[in-house]
Amino acid sequence: MPRSVAGFAVACVLSVAMPALAHQPGRDARLPTIGPAPPFALRMADGGRLALADLRGKVVAVTFIYATCTDTCPLLTAKLATLSKRMGKDFGAKVAFVAITVDPERDTADVLRSYAQAHGARGTGWAFLTGTPAEIKDVTQRYGVFARKTDRGDVDHTFLTSLVDRDGALRVQYMGVRFDPDEMLRDLRALVREGGR
Known part of the structure; x- marks a missing residue:
């Protein structure tokens, strides 16, 4: 005993x-492998379409925002913009950030372009995506993101940022916006190094 x-x-x-x-x-x-990242193909702010499969070979951070959000979404976007700068030459070449709107009725291509510019999230390596309400509902559900429009017109939604490796596997997920940016930077760099082996 x-x-x-x-x-x-x-x-x-x-x-x-x-x-x-x-x-x-x-x-x-x-880093652990959660499983295959849910695929998507949505409309970019420049009018073209982007699929997750188009980014194969890069480490991708997928997050969810909406442009008329006045507090948490801008904070998250600014945090990711700072991280993109800290990635240096790897950002755009080996790492991409994808922000998917949870408010497709209001977030047109022009609105998303303005939002990206206002929060320092533009240039190579960034993609802001929208789609039909049905497409957005499908992708949010498959990523485990809850989104619901309130009576005031805001969108209550889960703040979730997912890291997808070069082979399309979901590896790490960060809940909320108070995650440690140094930890995410380490994870991004670790996934970039994995692809170089």
């Missing part, structure tokens, strides 16, 4: 210690 208690205690300590060791700087731990 004492051996099983001791064994249980060791197992508990290891279950806490091992994840911490796996994420220490300098360790070569692969």
Whole structure:
């Protein structure tokens, strides 16, 4: 009996210690694979269409916003814009950020272009996407994002940013906007390095 208690205690300590060791700087731990990233093909702010498959070979951060949001969406977009600059030459060449609207009725191509420009999220490596309400509902549901228009015209929605690797696998998801940008930067760089092996 004492051996099983001791064994249980060791197992508990290891279950806490091992994840911490796996994420220490300098360790070569692969990020987990959640599964295949849900595909999508939506309309870009420039009028063309972009599919997730078109970005194969790049690490992609997929997030959900809407342009008339006055607080959290701009905060998230600004945070990602700062991260895009910190990625340096890899951003655009090896990493892309995709923002999908949850308000397709109001977020036209012109509206999304203005939103991107206002929040420093423009240029190579960025894509702001919209579609029909049915297309947007489909992609939000498949990514696990809840979105509902309120009586005031706002959109209550889940803040979720997903990292997709070069092979189209969903690897990491960040809930909310208070995630650690340094952690996301490390994860992006780790996924870029994986593709270079």
